[in-house]
Amino acid sequence: MSLAYLKQEELEERFLFHIKSLVNEDIIKGDGNPNFKELKRIFESVDDNHDNFISQTELEDLIGNVFELQKDDIPMEYAKATIMSHFDDDNSGNISWEEFEKGCNKWMEKWKIVTNSSNSASGNLWEKASPIY
């Protein structure tokens, strides 16, 4: 077994970073609140068959789109498991809009705290990911 996998936090960070690159507008508004309109747009674009759930297959597509799996050296199964464990609150095996919204919120709360603390690696990443006003 290799321990070379990204830690869960790094993977989540990378995921959010890539998610941000999918949208034109910032997913956190100037007032610090999540931009739900953009999140909904991401959700709908991922939900290929429009049943209001992100299935495992649809998630695989998203992961394929947002990660450079080869370059980042992230195994698909690991990325999927990490993301499912973050979002899939009721263990149904798919992600509802409510779960997606809640999961993104959880991340953003976390990163708001990290970004406000001094010079951490995450803070730097967040700054890189944020548009320059």
Ligand SMILES: [Ca+2]
């Ligand atoms: Ca679906």
Ligand SMILES: [Ca+2]
């Ligand atoms: Ca679920």
